[in-house]
Amino acid sequence: MAISIQIARLPHGEGLPLPQYATPGAAGMDVVSAEDVTIAPGERHPVATGFRVAIPEGYEIQVRPRSGLAFKHGITVPNTPGTIDSDYRGELKVLLINHGPEAFEVKRGERIAQLVPAEVTLARFDEVSELDDTERGHGGFGSTGTK
Ligand SMILES: O=c1ccn([C@H]2C[C@H](O)[C@@H](COP(=O)(O)OP(=O)(O)OP(=O)(O)O)O2)c(=O)[nH]1
């Protein structure tokens, strides 16, 4: 079942489509750019989407890269998955970085990322003096193999 997320359009978002699923089984809702911007190789830019959202408490939106942009142009989201908090009321922005060899032109209306709403599990840390023993113990960072 779909949850309802309120969305408000900023003046520069006029005429843009709402974030939407490209196919019935898509996990992410494609979001488009509200601006024309060129991102030089190695540079990053917080791309405007023209929208603000009010996510219901207990949920977040994850901002994920589009694999096509990453594969074809080296364009990705350095903070992936970006976190949109339920109490954030500023403009939803998509931080893009150009890992490709050529400048990349983002055109207004082009899909730049996908939004995946997700449930948030709230937790607290309960401090203790000892933890239980496990087979893994302190092993990490590749301790179970050679790669
Ligand atoms: O890709 C993103 C990531 C974040 N934000 C907005 C919404 C989010 O709720 C807020 C804060 O993001 P985050 O907690 O990841 O950043 P921070 O560096 O911890 O900043 P803050 O101190 O504002 O929490 O910035 C975006 O618009 N796009």
Ligand SMILES: [Mg+2]
């Ligand atoms: Mg934060």
